[in-house]
Amino acid sequence: MAVFFLLLTVTHAWSGGTADQSSDAQTDVTLATGEAVSDAEDDTWTEEDNWDDEWDEGDTIADPLEPINRFFFHFNDKLYYWVLKPVSRGYSAITPEDVRIVVRNFFDNLRTPTRAVNSLLQGQVRDSSVEVTRFILNSTVGIFGLGDFAKDVLDLRSTKEDTGQTLGHYGAGGGFYICWPFLGPSNLRDSLGLVGDAYLHPLIFLDSDWEVVVGLWTFEKVNYTALTLGDYELFTETALDPYTAVKDAYNQYRNGLIKE
Amino acid sequence: MGKYSKQLSLISVFLLMVWMLLSGGERALALSENDPLVQVQKSVDEILVILQSEELQTPEKKDERKQRILTVVNRMFDFRGMARSSLGQNWNSLTTEERDSFVSLFASLIEQRYIGKIDAYSNQKVIYKDQRVRNNKARVYTAIIDRDLEIPIDYSLQMSQGKWLIKDLKIENVSLIANYRRDFNSIIRKEQFAGLVEKITEQLEKSEMQN
Numbered sequence: 160m161a162v163f164f165l166l167l168t169v170t171h172a173w174s175g176g177t178a179d180q181s182s183d184a185q186t187d188v189t190l191a192t193g194e195a196v197s198d199a200e201d202d203t204w205t206e207e208d209n210w211d212d213e214w215d216e217g218d219t220i221a222d223p224l225e226p227i228n229r230f231f232f233h234f235n236d237k238l239y240y241w242v243l244k245p246v247s248r249g250y251s252a253i254t255p256e257d258v259r260i261v262v263r264n265f266f267d268n269l270r271t272p273t274r275a276v277n278s279l280l281q282g283q284v285r286d287s288s289v290e291v292t293r294f295i296l297n298s299t300v301g302i303f304g305l306g307d308f309a310k311d312v313l314d315l316r317s318t319k320e321d322t323g324q325t326l327g328h329y330g331a332g333g334g335f336y337i338c339w340p341f342l343g344p345s346n347l348r349d350s351l352g353l354v355g356d357a358y359l360h361p362l363i364f365l366d367s368d369w370e371v372v373v374g375l376w377t378f379e380k381v382n383y384t385a386l387t388l389g390d391y392e393l394f395t396e397t398a399l400d401p402y403t404a405v406k407d408a409y410n411q412y413r414n415g416l417i418k419e
Numbered sequence: 420m421g422k423y424s425k426q427l428s429l430i431s432v433f434l435l436m437v438w439m440l441l442s443g444g445e446r447a448l449a450l451s452e453n454d455p456l457v458q459v460q461k462s463v464d465e466i467l468v469i470l471q472s473e474e475l476q477t478p479e480k481k482d483e484r485k486q487r488i489l490t491v492v493n494r495m496f497d498f499r500g501m502a503r504s505s506l507g508q509n510w511n512s513l514t515t516e517e518r519d520s521f522v523s524l525f526a527s528l529i530e531q532r533y534i535g536k537i538d539a540y541s542n543q544k545v546i547y548k549d550q551r552v553r554n555n556k557a558r559v560y561t562a563i564i565d566r567d568l569e570i571p572i573d574y575s576l577q578m579s580q581g582k583w584l585i586k587d588l589k590i591e592n593v594s595l596i597a598n599y600r601r602d603f604n605s606i607i608r609k610e611q612f613a614g615l616v617e618k619i620t621e622q623l624e625k626s627e628m629q630n
Contacts, residue, residue: 203511210556394532
C-alpha cells in the first residue's frame with residue numbers, strides 16, 4: 160500500500176509539469192492557426208473552417224443492423240416506460256436521495272479495478288494510481304465505497320476509463336452500431352469492451368450465480384434511473400427520430416471520452 | 420484542553436498545507452468585461468437568479484418565470500445560425516420564408532429541451548473553467564456541479580455586432596447542433612423538408628398539450 164502512495168506522489172509531481180506544458184502548446188497552436196480570418200457570415204450554410212471541424216468532429220457510425228437495432232430500441236423504450244420507470248419511481252418514493260447516491264457510490268467503487276487497469280493500459284500511470292488509492296481509501300475509510308472520501312477530502316477524482324476506450328485509444332474504431340436489448344446503445348468495439356470490463360469486475364472473483372449478477376445489475380440500473388428520472392423522456396421527446404438521436408449521442412459521447 | 424489545542428493547531432496547519440498543495444494547480448484567469456466567458460457567466464447568473472427566486476416559484480408565476488428565462492435565452496443564443504447549421508446543406512435550398520419559419524420552430528424545440536431540464540433545477544452550481552478566443556470565434560468551458568457529479572458543458576460562440584452569441588453547446592461531449600443535424604437528416608432523407616417541419620410542429624403541439 161505504501162508503494163501506491165509513493166507512486167501517487169511521484170506521478171502527481173510529473174503530471175503537474177506536463178499539464179502546464181500542454182496548455183502552453185495549445186495556446187501556441189491557437190495562435191499559429193489564428194491567421195485564417197473567417198469571412199463575415201452571410202445567410203448560407205457553408206463548410207466551416209478547421210477550428211469548427213475540431214469542435215464538430217464526430218463522424219456518423221455505420222449501422223448495417225438498423226432494422227434489428229430499431230426493433231431493440233423500441234423494445235428498450237417500452238421496457239423503460241412500462242417497467243423500469245414505474246419501478247424506479249416506487250423505489251425513489253421509499254428511499255431518500257442520499258441513500259441512492261450512497262448506493263451509486265457503492266456500485267461505482269466496484270468498477271475501480273476496471274478503470275485502474277484501463278488507465279494503466281492507456282499509459283496513464285497517474286490516473287491509474289489515483290484509482291488504486293481511491294479504491295483503498297473508499298473501501299476502508301469510505302466504508303465499502305458508500306462514501307467518496309477520496310474525492311470529498313483529498314480531491315482525488317475518478318476517470319471514466321473502460322476497456323472499450325482502451326481499444327479506441329489504440330486506434331480501434333467503433334465498427335458499427337449495436338443496440339442491445341436491456342443494455343442499450345453500444346457498438347462493436349464497446350461490446351467487446353464490455354466483456355473485458357466484466358472480467359475486471361470484483362463480482363467475477365466471487366464466482367456468483369448468474370441470478371445474483373442479474374439481480375445486482377438490475378438493482379444498480381433501478382437506482383441509477385431513480386437518480387436521473389426524466390432525462391431519457393426529455394431527450395427522446397424533443398428528438399424527431401429518437402433512434403437516430405440516441406445513436407448519435409452515444410457515438411459523440413464515446414468519441415469524446417476516448418479523446419480525453 | 421491546552422494539550423489538545425496544540426495538536427489541533429498542528430493538524431490544521433497540516434490540512435492547510437495539503438489543501439495548498441492540491442489547489443496549487445489552478446491558474447487564475449485574467450478576464451475583462453468583453454470576454455466570452457464573462458458574457459456567458461453573466462447570462463447564466465441571470466437565469467440562476469430567476470430560478471432561485473422564491474417569489475417566482477409559485478404555480479401562478481410559472482408562465483412569468485418561463486418568459487423571463489426565455490428573454491435571457493434569446494439574448495444568449497444565435498438561433499438563426501444554429502438553425503442554419505442544424506440543417507446543413509438543406510438550408511441553401513430554402514426560401515427566405517421557409518428559413519424564417521424554420522428558425523422559430525427550431526428555437527421552440529431547443530427551448531422545450533432545456534426548459535424541461537430547468538424545471539428539475541435544485542441548486543446546482545456552475546463553474547467556469549477556461550476560454551479560448553480566435554478572431555470572432557470563441558469556446559467557453561464550464562461545468563455544472565450536481566451534488567457529487569460534475570457535468571461538463573462547453574459553449575461555442577461567435578462574435579456578432581459586438582456581442583458573443585452561443586452557436587452550439589456540448590453537454591458531456593455531445594454537440595446539440597451535430598445531434599440535431601443527424602436527427603433532422605434522417606427525417607429529411609425519407610420525408611423531405613416538408614416532413615421535417617410537420618414532425619417538429621407535431622412534437623411542439625404534443626408538449627403544449629402536456630403542459
